[in-house]
Amino acid sequence: MIAGGEIAALLLLAVAAVVYFVFASFLAGAGYQPAFPAVVTSMLDLAEVGPSDVVYDPGAGTGAILFRAARERGARTVGIEIEPVRVALLRLRRYLQGPRDRVEVRWMNLFEADYRPATGVAVFLWPEAMRRLQPILEAQLAPGSRVVRHWHEIPGWTPVRVDPRHRVYLYRWEGRRPSAVV
Numbered sequence: 001m002i003a004g005g006e007i008a009a010l011l012l013l014a015v016a017a018v019v020y021f022v023f024a025s026f027l028a029g030a031g032y033q034p035a036f037p038a039v040v041t042s043m044l045d046l047a048e049v050g051p052s053d054v055v056y057d058p059g060a061g062t063g064a065i066l067f068r069a070a071r072e073r074g075a076r077t078v079g080i081e082i083e084p085v086r087v088a089l090l091r092l093r094r095y096l097q098g099p100r101d102r103v104e105v106r107w108m109n110l111f112e113a114d115y116r117p118a119t120g121v122a123v124f125l126w127p128e129a130m131r132r133l134q135p136i137l138e139a140q141l142a143p144g145s146r147v148v149r150h151w152h153e154i155p156g157w158t159p160v161r162v163d164p165r166h167r168v169y170l171y172r173w174e175g176r177r178p179s180a181v182v
């Protein structure tokens with residue numbers, strides 16, 4: 001029979017595991033929260049993701065965007081994730097469900113990634129992480145690349161399409177910020 005003390009210890013362990021899974025990656029830039037399916041649909045629709053796209057997901061989480069972009073839209077996708085348990089889950093999903101030839105999982109810091117091959121970037125990150133990522137994208141993305149973001153707008157950029165219901169904002173990076181146009 002399990003004693004009260006053991007139940008308490010198990011509960012504490014479960015709470016600690018959840019706290020770690022959701023919040024530990026805040027130390028690296030952002031905590032974990034998966035995008036809802038309807039939000040992912042909106043992001044893929046607004047950005048018109050298709051088979052010729054290379055979609056990056058900085059902070060890929062458990063792959064809410066990554067796998068649907070590859071499976072449903074035929075895109076090649078690159079998921080960047082720093083938290084090792086989620087990286088293991090992403091790799092397991094890729095192995096079991098695929099498509100293995102179109103989904104790539106990189107265990108690394110999203111602020112050190114090379115975004116130059118991206119034709120699209122799907123972002124669901126909180127403002128502080130976006131503040132650090134934005135200049136990296138501005139320096140690396142090719143003109144014409146799309147960036148689609150959930151929940152917050154991108155400061156200084158002008159969205160070309162908006163889904164207010166799902167709080168999804170689509171941007172087309174033209175090589176410089178609109179405010180820099182002379």
Ligand SMILES: C[S@@+](CC[C@H](N)C(=O)[O-])C[C@H]1O[C@@H](n2cnc3c(N)ncnc32)[C@H](O)[C@@H]1O
Binds near residue numbers: 030
């Ligand atoms: C809000 S979740 C978004 C998950 C996924 N993109 C989605 O929309 O469902 C943010 C993710 O970013 C990851 N993350 C935070 N800081 C990171 C960093 N410096 N490098 C890579 N991933 C990071 C977290 O571990 C977390 O899984």
